[in-house]
Amino acid sequence: MSKHESSMPSPAGTVRPGAGPDGAAGTTGPGATAPAPRRTVAAWSLWDLGSNAFNTVILSFVFSVYVTGTVAADAENGQQVYSNAQTVAGVLVALLAPLMGAWADRVRNRRLLLTVSTLAVVATMAAMWFVRPENSYLLVGVALIALASVVAEIAGVFYNGMLLQISTPRTVGRISGTAWALGYVGGVLALVIALFGFILNGGLLGIPTEDAQNARAVALLCAAWFLVFSVPVMIWGPREAPDVTVVHQPFRPLLAYRDILARVVRMWRTERHMLHFLVSSAIYRDGLGAVFAFAGVIAAASYGMDTVDVAIFGIAANVVAALGTWVLGKVDDRVGPRPIIVGSLGSMIVFGLVIVAFDATIVFWVFGMGIASLVGAVQSASRTLLTRMVPADEANETFGLYATAGRAVSFISPALIAIFTAVAGARMGMLGIVLTLALGLLAFWPLRVPGATSPAPR
Template sequence: MSVVSKRKRIWGWYFFDWASQPYNTLLLTFIFGPYFTGTVTANLIAEGMADGAARAQAQAYWGWGLAAAGICIAILAPILGAIADNSGRKLPWIWLFSIMYFVGSGALWWTEPQNFSIIWALFFFGIGLIGMEFATIFTNSYLPDLDDDPAELGRISGSGWGFGYVGGVLALAIMIALFQATPSGRTLIGFEPLFGLDTATRADTRIVGPLAAIWFAVFMIPFFLYTRDTLQAGATRLSISKSMRDLLTTLKGLPNNPSLMAYLGSSMFYRDALNGMYTFGGIYALGVLGWSITQVGIFGIIAAIAGAVACWISGRMDRRFGPMPVIVFCVVTLACVALLIVMITPTSILGISIAEGSALPDVTFFIAGALIGAAGGALQASSRNMLTRQANPERITEGFGLYALSGKATSFLAPALIALTSQVTGSQRLGVSPVVGLFIIGLVLLIWVKPKGDFSK
C-alpha cells in the first residue's frame, strides 16, 4: 500500500466536510426543511386548519421527526465508536454510513406535494441524517492523527470546517441559480429550471435530494483515496461484547474525569441549541417573515460565507489561545442572536414597532443569519478540537462517540421543546424561544471544564 503524504491526508479529511455539508445546508436548513413544512402547511390548510395553527403544526412534525432520528443516533453512537476503537477499522463503517447518506437524500426526490407522505419523507430524511452523523463521528476521530503538534489541530479543524462551508455555499448557489424557481417560474439568474423540471410538482425543489446525494458521492472520492486506517496492536476484528464492556467501563469512569464529563454536558446543551437554530432558521423565515425558498437560499449563502470566513479566523485563534475562549465567545454570541430572532416580526424588532412594509425585519434577519453562520461554524470547529483534549487519546473514536451521544442524547430536546412550544402557544415565532435557555445552560457548565482536559500530561 502506497504511503500517503501528510498534506494529502489533511486535504482528504477536509473533503469529508466539503462533501457532507450540503446535507446540513441544502436539506436540513435552507431548502428541504422549509419545503417540508411549507408543503405540510398547505395540505393542513386545505383540510380546513387555520393558517397559524397549520404552520405551527408543520413545524412540530418536523421537530418530532428530527427528535426521533436524534434518539437513534444517541443510542448507537458510543457503541459504534467503541467497536471501531477495538477493531481499529473505521473506513468500512464510513462506507456503510455514506451509503445511508446517499440513499436517504436521493429518495427525497419522491416527495411531490400531490402524493406527499409525512412519514416517508421523515423516514428517508432520517436515514440520510443518521448516515451523515455517524460518518462524521468516525471521520472526526481521525483529527488527532493529522498532526503531531496538538496546537495545530485547532487550525486544521477550523480550516476543515471553513472548507466545508465553502462547499455548502457552492452547492446552495448551484441549487438556487440552476434549479430552484422563483415565483416568476425562472431561477434567480433568469434561467428555466435545469432539465425542464416541472414547478407544478415542485420538481425544481425536490431535486435538492439527488443533488446532495451526487455531490456527496463525487467529493468523497479524495477522502477515500487519501485516508488510511492505522491498526493498533491488540486490535480485534469485531468484538461487540468486548466493545460494550469497554464502553461501560468508560461510562462508569466519567465521574473520575470531571472535565470531560462537564464538557460533554455543556456541549450537549449548546450544540442542541445551535442545531435548533440551524434546523428551524429557514422554516422560521418562511413562516414568520413570509420569505420564499429562494430568499431562504440567499439567507443560507450569506450565513455559510460568514461561517467559512469565521472558521478560518477562529482556527487561528484556537491555535493561539486554545479552543475554550473561542467556544465561550461563540455561545454568548449565539444566545444573544437567538433572543434577537424571537423578537423579530414583520411589524416590530425588539418590541419596537416599525412601519408596515419596512425592509428592516428582513435586513435584521439577514444579519442574524450571518452571525449564526459565523459563530456556529467557529463553535463547532473548536468544539471538536476541544474533544481531542478532553477524551482519552487511546479511545478517541469512543470519545467522539460519547461526544455524539452528548450531542444527541438531548438532540430531541430542542426540536421537542420547539415543537411543544409551537403547539402550546400556537405561535411559530415563540416556538423557537427555548434555544436561549439551552445556550445559557451550556455556558454555565463550561465553568467546570479544564482547557487542557483530565488526560493532559
C-alpha cells in the same frame, strides 16, 4: 497505557495483552509533532464540503420541504409524520453512535468505515429520486431522509475521529476550523445550485417539473455532490497502523454497551472533566443547532420575509459562518479552544438579546449575521477541545458519546422556543435560543482541563 486502562476489562471483541505505552500502537494525534501530508488534510476537509449538501439541501431547505409539502396530501400530516421519523432517527443515533464508535476503535480502520457509511448515505439520497409527489410515497420519503440522517451521523463519528490522526497541537484548530468552514461553503454552493438550477421558476437547467422531476433531481444532485467530494478521503484519507498486540474476538454489541456504560462510570470516577464537557457542550450545541433550524421560521413569522428572502438570509448566514469559522479556527491554535467557546457564546447571547430588544428587520439582519459568524467557530472549537482530551485508542467511542449526549438534550431549545413563542409571540422565540446558550455557557464555565485548553507551545 491510559490511566484507567490497567484496572478495567478489555473492550468487547478484543483482548489487549501487552499493549504499547499509549495503549494504541501506531496511532497518531494531537500529541504528535509531525503534521500529516497536505494531501491527506485536504482530502479529509473536502469530505465536510461534500457532506453538508445533505444537511443543507436535503434536511433543511429543499427535499424535506418537498416531502412534507408536496408528497404529503396534507401539509400538517406530512410535518407530523416527518417529525416522528426524525424522532426515531434521533433515538437510533443515540443508541448506535457510541456502539459504532466502539466498534471502530476495535477495527482500527476508520477510512474503510467512513467509506462504507458515506456510500450508504449517497445511495440513500440517490434513492430519494423515486419519491414521487403522491401521498402513498410519504412514508418512503420520510423513511429515506431518516435513514440518511442516522447513517450520516455515524459517518460523522468516524470522520471526527480522524482529526486525531491528521493534526498536531499546533494545527488542530486550523484544520478543524477550515474543514467546518468548507462545510458551510459546500452547503451554500449546493443550495444555490438546487434553488436556481432546479427549483425557482422551473430552474435554469430546464429539468421538467412534471411529476416533480426537478425537485426529485435535487436528491441526485446531493448524492453526486457528496460522492465527488468524499472520493479523496476514500483514497488518501489517513490509515491506522494495525495493532499487533490486539487479539480480535467476535464483536458483541451487548458486551460493548456494557463497556460503554463502564466507560461513562469511569469518566465519573477518574475523568470527570470529560463527562463535564460532554454534558455542558451538549446543552450549548443544542442552542447552536437551533440558530439555523429556527432562524428562517423566526424571520418569516416576525419580519414578514418570504421564501426568497429567507433563502437569501440563509445563504448569507452560511457564508458569514464559513468566514468566522475559518478565522477563529486559526485563533484556536494560538489561544486554545476554551476562549473561543466562552467568548463566542457570550457574544451570541448579547447579539440575541439585542435582536429581542429592537423590533427591526435591519437589527435582525446585522446581529443575526453576527450570531451566524460564531456558530461554526464554537462547534469547531468543541471538536478540537474533545480531540485534545480524548485518549487516542478511544477516539471513535468518545465521539460517539459526544453525538449521543447531543441527542439526549436536543429537546431543550425547541421546548424553550415553543414556550416563549406561546407566551410572547414569534419574535420572542429567540429568547429560547439565548437561554439555551446561556445554560450551556454556565455549565461549561467551571470546566478546566490542564493541558487541553491551552494553546500549543511555540
